[in-house]
Amino acid sequence: MLFSDIRDFTSVAERLSPEDLVALLNTFLTPMTQEVMTRAGYLDKYIGDAVMAVFGAPVARADHAERGLATALAMHAALARLQPSLRQFGVEQLQIGVGINTGDMVVGNMGSADRFDYTVCGDAVNLASRLEGLTKTYGVFCLVGAGTRAAAPASYRFREVDLVRVKGKGQPAAIFELLAGPGGAVAEYAALDRWTAALAAFRAGDCKARAEWLAFQVENPDDPVVRLHLGRLAILGDAAPPDWDGVAVFHHK
Secondary structure (H helix, E strand, O other): OEEEEEOOHHHHHOOOOHHHHHHHHHHHHHHHHHHHHHOOOEEEEEEOOEEEEEOOOOOOOOOHHHHHHHHHHHHHHHHHHHHHHHHHHOOOOOOEEEEEOOOOOEEEEEEOOOOEEEEEEOHHHHHHHHHHHHHHHHOOOEEEEHHHHHHOOOOOEEEEEEEEEOOOOOOOEEEEEEEEEOOEEOOOOOOHHHHHHHHHHHHOOOOHHHHHHHHHHHHOOOOHHHHHHHHHHHHHOOOOOOOOOOOEEOOOO
């Protein structure tokens, strides 16, 4: 499953007339949809400015996770090419977030006795949607679930970002930032070994996490994720509570 969404779309929409808003959406959604369909993805639906796409159905494909990841990278490149044409709508810079997850889902016709659609349903679908929403919190382009990370070819690079418990789920889920693949790069960081060490120390309740993340921040001063984690450490103080598990809990979508 892949979900993409325009960042701060409400603020963009309130500045435009309904006609210009529709024209902007059509201009944006056309290349995004083409990138899905080029990789044999099934465009499930548009949800306002959001794109919901399925890979691996209705035709089963063993490389469905790779197709989803390749689509995310292609969307990133397509948006960069699209930016100049959006200025006619008074939009200087449009940003999107992408969430991808791999897992068991029910695929088929769903709905009511009067109308139904071919779509997907399941916990793995819900997590994909939540991951897209969390790109706003973490300030990254694309977040993927552990299933997608495990199914990705070695040519794709990731950074493990956090362990989260999203709204409506009891079990925590590891989330990963998509960094690069054969189709291009969306993010690059120096000293990723320090990041990995800091994350492990943080989950263990070890105060060494602060020093490692501060050192990482020196190398990557513009990274919003390290700022988020350092803010959590500031609230946590010098010692983790006895029941500490390092899981970030989100009560919003």
